[in-house]
Amino acid sequence: MPIPASLQNLIDALRVLPGVGPKSAARMAFHLVQRDQVGASDLAHALENALGTLKHCRHCNTFTEADTCDICLDEQRNHAQLCVIEMPTDLMSIEQTRSYEGLYFVLMGRLSPLDGIGPHDIALKQLLERASDGQVTEVILATNFTTEGEATAHYVAEMLRARGLKVSRIARGLPVGGELEHVDPGTLAQALIERRGL
Amino acid sequence: MPIPASLQNLIDALRVLPGVGPKSAARMAFHLVQRDQVGASDLAHALENALGTLKHCRHCNTFTEADTCDICLDEQRNHAQLCVIEMPTDLMSIEQTRSYEGLYFVLMGRLSPLDGIGPHDIALKQLLERASDGQVTEVILATNFTTEGEATAHYVAEMLRARGLKVSRIARGLPVGGELEHVDPGTLAQALIERRGL
Ligand SMILES: [Zn+2]
Numbered sequence A, B: 001m002p003i004p005a006s007l008q009n010l011i012d013a014l015r016v017l018p019g020v021g022p023k024s025a026a027r028m029a030f031h032l033v034q035r036d037q038v039g040a041s042d043l044a045h046a047l048e049n050a051l052g053t054l055k056h057c058r059h060c061n062t063f064t065e066a067d068t069c070d071i072c073l074d075e076q077r078n079h080a081q082l083c084v085i086e087m088p089t090d091l092m093s094i095e096q097t098r099s100y101e102g103l104y105f106v107l108m109g110r111l112s113p114l115d116g117i118g119p120h121d122i123a124l125k126q127l128l129e130r131a132s133d134g135q136v137t138e139v140i141l142a143t144n145f146t147t148e149g150e151a152t153a154h155y156v157a158e159m160l161r162a163r164g165l166k167v168s169r170i171a172r173g174l175p176v177g178g179e180l181e182h183v184d185p186g187t188l189a190q191a192l193i194e195r196r197g198l
């Protein structure tokens, strides 16, 4: 079948979605035009609306539609704690635990020299200003335990300690309910090294 | 995290994609706004462009951007054969075999009484007109071998035979290279019943 150009363009455009290869992009495109044109139109509008209305909170840099997000505006939260994360999705993960009452700062990325992402490419300058507001007494680093996340945590820790701020790192170890037999050797080794006195 | 409304709308809108549940819709939405806003914008435009430019070929009912699709315009093809299929994707599947040189007719659906889809909801009237053009001598039914596809083939066969047209059905049986040990019992039973004289 000679695929019409606009349909081929749609197949190509769907490849931006994570985990969507050529075959599922084609399946999605045909589904949209064959069976759900209303849904396809809604999706186009939702994309444009999200791109048009989402901006970054002036305090914590996460996505919001206002100047300041609801978390930063919440007087009930602990404004002395600032948890530094890579992405808004990480903020969601932590909020779901209902175990943290402080504020956040979203870097919108991580240091990754191999990808050409250096200190000026993520919101480190903004973090430094934010953490120096006089209210923050502890900065908790919750970047990922990947090579890049670790390098970012290290860099941020140095930067903030140089300003006299107290910095901590979230713990690494076995998952709750984790069995030694089933955890990967690297995590187990790290859990031994980072053992806590009882 | 209180998810901004426009982001939640995007997550909901992504659910129209086949195989995309709530979790992967959220992952896709965050990926688009966090990491690929250009791709997200391209996708929105590709959707609108496809919806705006795709129409149905006046002869075969498949998707095209012109009044008549390239296949129907192709003088090299056999205009005496008309292959009836459910969807444009089925047309693609057959074209990929490079084993059919006739023309097509796309029903854009199948009879499905349980879903309230009756003879007036798919392009049966248009098929009857198309098959009665005086050039078509054989109509090949290539609807799926599902309950609905079989019912549709039966209905179409009756309709066209009543007009004196020659109607055939694509064969059902073991796949090429298929082993009896690995084929499902229903297919094997049908292959026995529909055995061909040698
Ligand atoms: Zn905020």
Ligand SMILES: [Zn+2]
Binding pocket: B057, B058, B059, B060, B061, B062, B068, B069, B070, B071, B072, B073
């Ligand atoms: Zn056509």
